[in-house]
Amino acid sequence: MAVVADIMSATPALLPGPPLSMESFEADEACKNSLKDDKIAHSPKEEGSNAKIMIRDITSQLPAIFVVSIMIFxxxxxxxxxxxxxxxxLPGKEIMGxxxxxxxxxxxxxxFTFSSKFTNCVGVQMVENVPFYLELARILIAEEGNGExxxxxxFFLFGISSLIVGLSFYLLGRFELGRILYFFPKHVLVGCIGGIGLxxxxxxxxxSTNTTFTFTAEGxxxxxxxxxxxxxxxxxxxxxxxLLTSLTTKDGVxxxxxxxxxxxxFIxxxxxxxxxxxxxxxxxxxxxGYFFPPLISSGSVFNKDLFRIFTEVNPRMISWTAVVKSIPTILGLTAFSLxxxxxxIPAFAISTNVEPDMNAELIAHGYSNVISGLFGGLQNYLAYSPSVVYSKSxxxxxxxxxxxxxxxxxxxxYGPTIASYVPRCMAGTLLLHLGIDLFLEGGIDxxxxxxxxxxxxxxxxxxxxxxxxxxxxxxxxLVAALSTYVAQSIVYQDPIRGAMSGARLRSSAWNRSSEAQQILLDPKIxxxxxxxxxxxxxIFFGNIVKLTEDIKQRLNQKRQAGDEPIVVxxxxxxxxxxDSSAAQSIVKLKIFIQKNFNVKILLFVTGHEDGFLCSYDLSHKVVDELGRKSIHIVENKPLLKERRMSLAAGALANHVESQQNVIAEIPxxxxxxxxxxxxxxxxxxLIALEDPTIIQTDCHARFPLMHCTSDNIDEVNSILExxxxxxxxxxxxIIVNLLAPEKYQRGDIVWEQGDASDSLKVVVSGSLISLLEDVVVRNATESICPGAVIGELGLVNRNPRLTxxxxxxxxAILYSLSREKWQTLTEQQxxxxxxxxxxxxxYLFHRIQHVSNNRYLPV
Known part of the structure; x- marks a missing residue:
């Protein structure tokens, strides 16, 4: 946060480029240390005692030490x-402050000297919390007046608040939860920055005036x-x-x-x-009134006031009623401190080309704030601007x-004695400049x-x-954050990404029979x-109404256009x-669609192995008693007869009579x-609604046939045909005669990713799975059913196995065409x-089309 940077108007531009990696940083540091050790070991001037080396190091950094000390003061x-x-x-409150x-x-x-991973950072009291300190004081004045x-x-609340902040920092770092702090809404933080500026x-x-300001005519x-x-x-x-800042700023730097x-x-x-x-x-x-009142009551600084901030708390005088009333303010102070x-830390890491360790820095902040709180001190943190000035010096x-x-x-x-000679206008100017900068940052920029x-x-x-x-x-x-979340989820994010028909979004089942393909390509069925x-x-309570109404409207438009879907x-x-509210509304939407539209089948895709991402048992609810009712399809229905009008009447009658018991049960x-x-x-x-006898031999059938009669056929010949x-x-x-049968058991590996492609295989029976190794992507697996041909690309192109x-x-039974027989076939026939x-x-065309359609779903 650039708060202290704004105080000093001394925020240098961040260094270009990303932070160095930890490896390159450690190598660079090792090189520097090696050179430094080499100089110490070989330079005649360095052959002194450790005390001389320490004095030399400190002397060389005197400018940096001096600048930072002046900034702190x-x-x-x-x-x-x-x-x-x-x-x-409170007598002497300026010196105590x-x-x-x-x-x-x-x-x-x-x-930070011993716990921080940074070797050049500066810790400062957390000045942004001043409004909280004033709020605590005013709560006590209203409750207890101006007494002991x-x-x-x-002072008890000051120490307790620091302890709570320190423990929060420590626990976040210890349990490696530092990233949770990034989820705080940015615009709420910006609003707080602007408000603190005012x-x-x-x-x-x-x-500056030693008076209390109020937003009244009297104030x-x-x-x-x-x-x-x-x-x-x-x-x-x-x-x-x-004016000076404006004249010395170029391109915003x-x-x-x-x-x-x-x-x-110089003020x-x-x-x-x-x-x-x-x-x-x-x-x-x-x-x-141009100066602060004398901050030292006696001529010597070594008096009882020197350690007064550590002895101000009298346990018997603590107002626990006021403590309870201060809890909301302390919680707010804690949240804002985090x-x-x-x-x-990330900003300073970028400026110094260091890889930050957020959890380690959180632990260091936990130590510093707990120690400060144990002595009744205030919260502190790594201050960005003094750290950058210190590092660049x-x-x-x-x-x-x-x-x-x-x-x-x-x-x-000795600071209070020196501060007695500092005019109020210096403190007032610094505060005013900081406040205006914070207001500009939060409210204007x-x-x-x-x-x-x-x-x-x-x-x-x-x-x-x-x-x-x-x-x-x-x-x-909090209200602003919740309101923004709800409003943006409703206004800016349509819960429906897009919709399209299955004519464009085809499945991966491209090796169906010609009869099945004829049905699927029919524009009407x-x-x-x-x-x-x-x-x-x-999907939550804020946009579920829009979602359900949009789906209903789309289905109504389809009905009016005479294109009402059979499967949704x-x-x-x-x-x-x-969320649970939305999940329950989805169940109601399913029931509404099934009752009010001519949609025979309603399917849901979770996209995740664990089902729907909600605590509500949505997977079970969308397949309730109404959903579990099945569609029974008997082959000798009029629609099937109409589709076969081109066949001879006698042949059709014989076929229907022999197949009239074929029934498909579809949930x-x-x-x-x-x-x-x-x-x-x-x-x-769609295939079963037209002819269940086709789907009975389809390798991709996903629902049972209750009864089916058909002639036994040569499965290999049928697949190749x-x-x-x-x-x-x-x-x-000729091709069948070149194939060699292979038998496999559950768990057998047909081939591994990267193996040489030495054969093509036809799956006659059994189920297999093709998977990409060492990747975490959506749809990284593919089911392989009977009737599929695998390994054809590797056989022709000679590339290694891709899965x-x-x-x-x-x-499982597979029939294999070896590379040797394939080469013989290419030469002779x-x-x-x-x-x-x-x-x-x-196959390549179907795969490309399938991947493309699933990747780019039009709105």
Whole structure:
């Protein structure tokens, strides 16, 4: 998060390119360490003691140490004064606030020195939580007034909140749940940033004038109009800084990253120079409110106030009623604290070309916040901008980091004395500049990045935060997040991805008999009577009404056009989840379709091995008693007779009489794992509705024939006649004589992926499966049924086996054409060999068409 970056106006541009991989980073570090060790071992100047080496390392990094220490001190003055509201009557609260900031900062830096994977990071007190601290203080004032009980309870809450934040960080890191933090809605975070910006602007006015600002005529009059002389230098310094920043920014990138820190350093001497030129004495300026009151009550800094922040809590004076009322604010503070790390750490890792370890950094943050909380300290984190400035100033290593801790301790002791000579306008300018930048980042710059609904949520959060407080703002953020999710799911994501007929979305069962193909290609009774509706996204209570109404409307349009489908397939393959309300509505939709439309079969595709992605038992419910009723198809129905009008009347009568007991039983609803399985079943239905005797010998039949009478045939000849309709009986017989039978048992491997392609095989009986090894993709397997030909492409093209083929049934019989016999056939009878070439081309065409149709489903 670029909050501290905005404070200092010193955010350098991120380095181009992706972060280095961990391997390249470790190799680079090993090289650097090797060179460093080599220099130490061979340079005559390095032959001193370890103390001299340490002094040399620290001396070489003095600029980085100095810059970061100044930044910490400058941050501590305004925010130390902002931790407590002006209405809280707590003597010495400014010095306590400064030391609270410094203590939390030194704890963070000390822990990160030994626990963080970064060797050049800077830890700082979490300044973004200032609005929460003010909210806690005001809860206590309303409950306990301005007494010792309020003070003890407030510092107790500070420590407890840090402990809770630290434990949250630690547990997330320990259980490797760091990624969960990325699921926080971004526009809610942006709204909080903008709201905190406005909150800090108000804090800047209060710190500069030492009054309480309210959005009333009296509050504006007291804080701004009557004290405008105190705000005038703040506004003047802010305007000058904005102008300098604008003049030194090129293409959105600050050309001088240290402009902010240097500018803030010069505010104090410039203010003194103005007083001198105007002839105003320091006593008059102090009486006029231009300086903070003396922060040290006695001449020595080593007095009882030095460790006051650690002794302020009196367990007997804690107001537990106020603690209970503060729980929502503490929970909000915890949630908001967790947001910063997933933003700061990756950003700093990119800037320094380091591979981040989010879970390790979360654990380090857990340690630093727990230790701070045990002593009643505030929350802390890895601050992005100071870390980048420190890194680019060549700061690195434990010695340099511990030097920063040592200087911070010195500032902890002597800082209040120095801060007494810093004018209020310096703290006010820093806070005002930060607040405006955060407001611009969250409320203005985000306008083009979010849609109207999301931006409305951002504005709502900002307004509620400033007018009503942090707790109400976080509640508004929750409402905004849920409203956005529901609205976008309904408005922007149509639960129906597309729909099309089975005439275009064909199954993989392309080696059916010529009679079956004739039925499926018929425009009136064929694949065109299959209607596939593909769903997508999350199906939930917010869009299920739109889904059901859309499907009903589509079926009505089909009916009016005289093209009502016989089989409807609802494909859930691309659905990410179904809630219980939507699942129950889907069951009602199924019943409605079966009662009100002439849809004989309704099929469902889950797209997942575990069924529908919902806790509701949808798979069972869509095949309820109504769905389990079967369609019984007897062959001697009028429709079949009409289709056979071209046959001789006597032959037809004899055929019907011999086949009149053929009955197919088809369930009215069914659930499948893949779309292809559902399409094969749907095609079987269309064939069975016309002639069950055809489907009885079809290798892809997916439902039982209750009774069937047919003549025994030579299965190999029958299969070859089906797949090679151009070949004569004599030519078929020649091919059959070249085939050798093979028997397999359950679990046998016919061939493995990558094996040499030395044969073509015809599946006569049994079931097999073809699967891709070492891949995780949708539809990476394919069922192989009797009547299929496998290995034809490898035989002709000589490429290795593309998949592994394994037997699933108890036994299987295959007939194999070896490469040697294939070569003999091509040399002696090329016309017959050409039939196999045509088979390869036809199979390739069907496969490409099948994959293409399933990949691109038109809307």
């Amino acid at each position: 400058m941050l501590g003055i305004p925010f130390g004064a902002a931790f407590f509201p002006t209405e809280l009557e 400064l030391r609270m900031f410094l203590f939390s900062t030194m704890m963070a830096q000390l822990v 009980s309020a003070s003890s309870t407030l 909150f800090i602007v108000v804090t800047a006015l209060e710190v 504006v009059n007291e804080c701004i109009i009557q004290k405008f002389q105190l705000l005038l230098p703040v506004f003047a310094f802010e305007v000058v800084l904005r 600050a050309q001088y990253p240290l402009l902010g820190p240097i500018y803030y350093c 104090t001497p410039v203010f003194y120079a103005v007083l001198l030129c105007a002839g105003i004495s320091l006593e008059s300026a102090e009486d006029g 947001i910063h790390v997933p933003i700061n 060549q700061g690195d290593g434990k010695r340099s980091s511990l030097s920063i801790v040592t200087i911070t301790i010195a500032i902890f002791i 985000s306008y083009r990045d979010y849609d109207t609904l999301e931006y409305s949520g951002i504005c709502l959060i900002m307004i509620v935060m400033v007018v009503f407080g942090m707790d109400q703002a976080l509640l508004a953020g 064929g694949r065109g009577r299959i209607y596939v509706v593909e769903l997508q996204g999350h 397939i609802l494909d859930f393959s691309d659905v990410l989840g179904v 009215r609803s069914q659930v499948f794992e893949t779309t292809d399985d559902a399409l094969i079943f749907a095609e079987d239905v 089906t797949i090679m309709p151009e070949a004569s009986e004599d030519e078929i017989e 592994t083929v394994q037997v699933l049934s108890d036994d 090329p016309k017959i060999a050409r039939y196999i070439d045509m088979l390869v081309i036809r």
